[in-house]
Amino acid sequence: xxxxxxxxxxxxxxxxxxxxxxxxxxxxxxxxxxxxxxxxxxxxxxxxxxxxxxxxxxxxxxxxxxxxxxxxxxxxxxxxxxxxxxxxxxxxxxxxxxxxxxxxxxxxxxxxxxxxxxxxxxxxxxxxxxxxxxxxxxxxxxxxxxxxxxxxxxxxxxxxxxxxxxxxxxxxxxxxxxxxxxxxxxxxxxxxxxxxxxxxxxxxxxxxxxxxxxxxxxxxxxxxxxxxxxxxxxxxxxxxxxxxxxxxxxxxxxxxxxxxxxxxxxxxxxxxxxxxxxxxxxxxxxxxxxxxxxxxxxxxxxxxxxxxxxxxxxxxxxxxxxxxxxxxxxxxxxxxxxxxxxxxxxxxxxxxxxxxxxxxxxxxxxxxxxxxxxxxxxxxx
Amino acid sequence: xxxxxxxxxxxxxxxxxxxxxxxxxxxxxxxxxxxxxxxxxxxxxxxxxxxxxxxxxxxxxxxxxxxxxxxxxxxxxxxxxxxxxxxxxxxxxxxxxxxxxxxxxxxxxxxxxxxxxxxxxxxxxxxxxxxxxxxxxxxxxxxxxxxxxxxxxxxxxxxxxxxxxxxxxxxxxxxxxxxxxxxxxxxxxxxxxxxxxxxxxxxxxxxxxxxxxxxxxxxxxxxxxxxxxxxxxxxxxxxxxxxxxxxxxxxxxxxxxxxxxxxxxxxxxxxxxxxxxxxxxxxxxxxxxxxxxxxxxxxxxxxxxxxxxxxxxxxxxxxxxxxxxxxxxxxxxxxxxxxxxxxxxxxxxxxxxxxxxxxxxxxxxxxxxxxxxxxxxxxxx
Numbered sequence: 001x002x003x004x005x006x007x008x009x010x011x012x013x014x015x016x017x018x019x020x021x022x023x024x025x026x027x028x029x030x031x032x033x034x035x036x037x038x039x040x041x042x043x044x045x046x047x048x049x050x051x052x053x054x055x056x057x058x059x060x061x062x063x064x065x066x067x068x069x070x071x072x073x074x075x076x077x078x079x080x081x082x083x084x085x086x087x088x089x090x091x092x093x094x095x096x097x098x099x100x101x102x103x104x105x106x107x108x109x110x111x112x113x114x115x116x117x118x119x120x121x122x123x124x125x126x127x128x129x130x131x132x133x134x135x136x137x138x139x140x141x142x143x144x145x146x147x148x149x150x151x152x153x154x155x156x157x158x159x160x161x162x163x164x165x166x167x168x169x170x171x172x173x174x175x176x177x178x179x180x181x182x183x184x185x186x187x188x189x190x191x192x193x194x195x196x197x198x199x200x201x202x203x204x205x206x207x208x209x210x211x212x213x214x215x216x217x218x219x220x221x222x223x224x225x226x227x228x229x230x231x232x233x234x235x236x237x238x239x240x241x242x243x244x245x246x247x248x249x250x251x252x253x254x255x256x257x258x259x260x261x262x263x264x265x266x267x268x269x270x271x272x273x274x275x276x277x278x279x280x281x282x283x284x285x286x287x288x289x290x291x292x293x294x295x296x297x298x299x300x301x302x303x304x305x306x307x308x309x310x311x312x313x314x315x316x317x318x319x320x321x322x323x324x325x326x327x328x329x330x331x332x333x334x335x336x337x338x339x340x341x342x343x344x345x346x347x348x349x350x351x352x353x354x355x356x357x358x359x360x361x362x363x364x365x366x367x368x369x370x371x372x373x374x375x376x377x378x379x380x381x
Numbered sequence: 382x383x384x385x386x387x388x389x390x391x392x393x394x395x396x397x398x399x400x401x402x403x404x405x406x407x408x409x410x411x412x413x414x415x416x417x418x419x420x421x422x423x424x425x426x427x428x429x430x431x432x433x434x435x436x437x438x439x440x441x442x443x444x445x446x447x448x449x450x451x452x453x454x455x456x457x458x459x460x461x462x463x464x465x466x467x468x469x470x471x472x473x474x475x476x477x478x479x480x481x482x483x484x485x486x487x488x489x490x491x492x493x494x495x496x497x498x499x500x501x502x503x504x505x506x507x508x509x510x511x512x513x514x515x516x517x518x519x520x521x522x523x524x525x526x527x528x529x530x531x532x533x534x535x536x537x538x539x540x541x542x543x544x545x546x547x548x549x550x551x552x553x554x555x556x557x558x559x560x561x562x563x564x565x566x567x568x569x570x571x572x573x574x575x576x577x578x579x580x581x582x583x584x585x586x587x588x589x590x591x592x593x594x595x596x597x598x599x600x601x602x603x604x605x606x607x608x609x610x611x612x613x614x615x616x617x618x619x620x621x622x623x624x625x626x627x628x629x630x631x632x633x634x635x636x637x638x639x640x641x642x643x644x645x646x647x648x649x650x651x652x653x654x655x656x657x658x659x660x661x662x663x664x665x666x667x668x669x670x671x672x673x674x675x676x677x678x679x680x681x682x683x684x685x686x687x688x689x690x691x692x693x694x695x696x697x698x699x700x701x702x703x704x705x706x707x708x709x710x711x712x713x714x715x716x717x718x719x720x721x722x723x724x725x726x727x728x729x730x731x732x733x734x735x736x737x738x739x740x741x742x743x744x745x746x747x748x749x750x751x752x753x754x755x756x757x758x759x760x761x762x
Contacts, residue, residue: 041700042709070678070703077679078699086695297451298458314467318459319422322451328423329710 001175004243007186007213014359016237016264019351022058022214022245024090024142024186026082029057031245031266032350034257034343035092037274040065041075041085044274045329045336048087053310054341055348058089058142060269063135064096064103067125068118072138080140092269093141094249095132095174097148097190098218111169113147129173137183145216146174148190153222160194167192168206175210188247190218195228197235204239214245217265221250229256233263240264254283254346255370258363261350268347273339280324282335283342285366286373291335296321309341310334382556385624388567388594395740397618397645400732403439403595403626405471405523405567407463410438412626412647413731415638415724416473418655421446422456422466425655426710426717429468434691435722436729439470439523441650444516445477445484448506449499453519461521473650474522475630476513476555478529478571479599492550494528510554518564526597527555529571534603541575548573548599549587556591569628571599576609578616585620595626598646602631610637614644621645635664635727636751642731643744649728654720658713661705664723666747667754672716677702690722691715 009021022029036043036051039062043051051059061081066072078084081091100106104116104125113128127135132147147170151163171189178187189212193199207215217236220229233248240246247267248260257268273283280291282303291303302312303320311320311334323331346366353362390402403410417424417432420443424432432440442462447453459465462472481487485497485506494509508516513528528551532544552570559568570593574580588596598617601610614629621627628648629641638649654664661672663684672684683693684701692701692715704712727747734743 040703040707040709042704042707042711045710047711047714069707070699074679074699074703078681078697084697084700084703086700298455300459316459316465318451318455319465319467322421322455322465323423326421326423326450328421329426329713330423330428332710333428333714 001211002184002186002213004241008243008245010243012355014354014357015262017261017350017354017359017363018264018266019354020245020266022143022267024058025184026088026090026142029090030351032261032347032354033057033267034347035060035267035269036340036343037269037271038085038087039271040069041081043340044271045277045333046274046340048085050310050337051087051340052089054337054344056089056340056344059087059091061091061093061139061141062096062099063093063132063139064099064127066139067096067127067135068120068123072135076138080138082140090142091140092143093136093139093145095136095145095147095190096127097132098150098249100127101150101152129170130177133174133177133181133187137181137185141185143186143188143214144178146171146187146189146212148192148218150219150222151192151194153194153224153228155194157196157199160192160196160199164192164199164203168203168210171207171212172210175212186213188212188214188216188245190216190249191236192219193232193235194219195224195231197231200232200235201239204236208239208241212244214247215240216247216249218249220248221252226256230259230263233260233265237264254343255367257343257347258350258366258370261347261354262359262363270343273343274336277332277335277339280331280335283339284373285342285346285369287370291317291321291324291331293321303335303338304342307338307341308345309338311338382560382592383565383567383594385622389624389626391624393736395735395738396643398642398731398735398740398744399645399647400735401626401647403524403648405439406565407469407471407523410471411732413642413728414438414648415728416441416648416650417721417724418650418652419466419468420652421450422462424721425652426658426714427655427721429466431691431718432468432721433470435718435725437470437721437725440468440472442472442474442520442522443477443480444474444513444520445480445508447520448477448508448516449501449504453516457519461519463521471523472521473524474517474520474526476517476526476528477508478513479531479630481508482531493554510551511558514555514558514562514568518562518566522566524567524569524595525559527552527568527570527593529573529599531600531603532573532575534575534605534609536575538577538580541573541577541580545573545580545584549584549591552588552593553591556593567594569593569595569597569626571597571630572617573600574613574616575600576605576612578612581613581616582620585617589620589622593625595628596621597628597630599630601629602633607637611640611644614641614646618645635724636748638724638728639731639744639747639751642728642735643740651724654724655717658716658720661712661716663716664720665754666723666727666750668751672698672702672705672712674702684716684719685723688719688722689726690719692719
């Protein structure tokens with residue numbers, strides 16, 4: 001395992017909010033950071049060049065999806081995930097635990113892993129902590145995630161405790177496998193424990209005893225109400241080491257992301273910017289905006305005045321609305337580019353606010369505008 | 382009406398094949414030329430920047446589709462079709478006649494036009510020769526097409542003759558409307574006559590009597606066998622003025638396009654390059670190739686070795702196959718970019734062959750390779 005200083009540099013704190021640098025084999029990543037999601041070796045609707053143009057610092061891949069399709073052999077022969085998808089920046093890979101339990105048809109959960117059938121063609125696979133680490137090393141992941149069991153929500157305390165213990169046993173095997181392979185890829189542990197503060201503490205204490213390059217909060221964004229997520233963060237935060245990166249998995253809406261930065265979190269990923277693009281929703285500082293609004297039909301202005309994204313520098317609200325109504329693929333791409341840029345730019349501004357010591361006022365202003373915007377006349381335009 | 386010299390410069394002929402220059406308000410277009418189809422103000426799956434990068438000299442729009450959605454008022458307010466879709470090059474617009482008769486629900490065909498219901502929402506519209514010209518002037522089209530009736534295939538001689546006469550009466554009104562509006566937009570007449578040589582001649586003689594900036598062959602690519610198309614071209618060609626551009630509407634496969642250049646045709650448009658991309662077919666000089674071929678699964682090479690398109694310079698067959706299997710939008714875009722580039726590059730090579738006086742050998746070699754490729758072992762790889 002690398003020392004904290006080899007993995008992370010904490011540059012500045014402002015309240016609990018942190019500005020830092022995550023160090024990976026494919027370059028440094030300034031934190032807080034938003035990571036676009038490229039589940040199947042492609043960030044939906046956009047090209048690697050477009051990710052570079054919007055200054056995406058790191059992207060996600062998903063072990064489960066890539067094992068199922070195209071399979072590790074193909075990616076190995078193509079020289080690893082970076083070369084396969086033509087992305088030279090850092091990649092974080094989820095271990096696949098979440099998808100095994102949410103997407104696949106489970107055949108058998110054994111102590112050393114899970115037999116499951118692919119959601120694509122029913123083909124049988126085995127994935128456990130050892131296999132998940134081997135797979136991520138094969139992919140060439142810069143930041144690997146431990147193989148965890150993510151319990152559903154809602155979920156009783158007994159089930160949470162049982163899943164927590166299994167996740168800890170698997171986490172230990174993941175670390176051993178990483179050591180056995182002698183790899184320098186970073187490995188993050190994933191905390192579980194649902195909405196139970198003592199279980200969240202127990203989970204983190206167990207993970208820290210094993211020791212990881214960074215720590216993630218799992219089992220959030222599984223359908224629970226927003227305050228449940230925030231409670232899980234609050235319960236976990238005091239037990240996270242200050243000198244290592246902290247990643248909240250699968251989060252979230254822009255305002256949730258900003259609140260979590262204020263709670264001392266560093267890394268985020270979410271499918272939302274590209275998913276909502278598909279139903280014609282644009283992300284803005286005044287909340288989500290439907291591009292189908294009648295007032296946009298003849299609006300020559302950009303989605304957001306002053307926005308520096310590819311889309312807003314070129315195309316009108318009127319044209320984007322037309323593309324979405326006419327089901328033209330370009331519309332989906334243009335909104336995805338705008339939304340991803342909005343997430344990245346928001347978090348860049350958050351980082352600047354932390355560095356300049358004005359986190360409190362910046363985040364309060366952001367949250368007020370974001371929430372008020374959603375209800376104001378201005379946003380209905 | 383403009384003089385022939387104001388519209389077209391015939392640079393060189395080689396046999397019947399012609400190299401020329403079409404002069405439009407948005408710049409010169411070297412012919413022969415392939416025009417990517419942007420029916421609904423977007424060439425499917427690609428951006429205007431990407432069209433510039435592949436050196437597309439001119440694109441198509443469709444009056445019927447744009448009248449139905451977003452409507453002329455919207456495009457007028459946005460400053461015309463060029464500004465609306467952010468394309469500064471020449472645009473040719475089809476008049477909508479073909480779609481009125483193929484897509485819309487016809488309510489009533491009157492001597493002065495057609496009442497129809499939109500295929501999108503059933504809304505009632507009227508489109509006739511006057512309205513089609515007014516619409517195309519409003520769009521800001523560089524090359525307008527006369528409003529024609531395109532008879533179905535197969536079709537009896539009486540019906541062909543009747544439709545031909547109506548198309549001629551409408552063509553005359555189109556010219557009068559163009560003159561009345563005092564517009565400098567080019568206007569092309571459309572010849573009909575199906576597979577009947579004497580009707581094709583009659584159609585062209587009628588059009589030439591009215592006088593147009595250029596001439597198109599309509600009523601092809603409507604389901605007839607390939608030799609029917611070629612017969613229509615052969616029957617029309619002797620009656621086309623040599624000093625004006627000649628456009629075959631809705632054509633075709635790469636080999637058909639090359640054959641038609643050899644028959645003295647200058648302009649082509651076809652949805653094929655983007656349509657076949659959607660089922661994972663790549664266009665190559667050795668014929669169409671499915672990206673799903675098993676041998677491509679682990680192939681690190683580009684779709685076509687030596688191809689200079691965006692896709693082939695960056696991505697492997699293995700990755701593109703993965704994207705198509707995983708239904709990732711990027712796959713569709715990458716194949717569309719390759720296919721459009723292939724069409725444009727093929728026709729650029731054809732032009733060079735004409736200028737260099739080696740049309741006969743170039744076209745024979747192209748056609749042999751294209752057809753042999755489709756059946757050879759090499760292509761099955």
